[in-house]
Amino acid sequence: MKIITFILSMFFSFQVMAAKVEVEVMGMTCGMCIESITKELTATEKAEKITVSLENKKAYLEEIKGKKISDTEVRAAIKKAGYETGKIYRK
16 A cells, blocks of 8 residues: 555656746847846746846746646747747756
8 A cells, every 4th residue: 555655646746846947038138138038927827936047048937836837828928028939948
């Protein structure tokens, strides 16, 4: 019984693990860009730990556990902020 409980707990813990997402962003030039992108990604209510890097031209975020944010939603939020996206990487 303990083994079954362990296996089930491992299965369900993997199901709710938050994905880390890295997005290439084009057109950023200043701190206001960072604020706009962060605001729109936060507004999805599916992302947390959002960091935007002018130097790397990327946005980094984690999904809120139990809430999957699709690539389409990420792209839409960044587009709403006024920027274009490139590749999206998930870990």
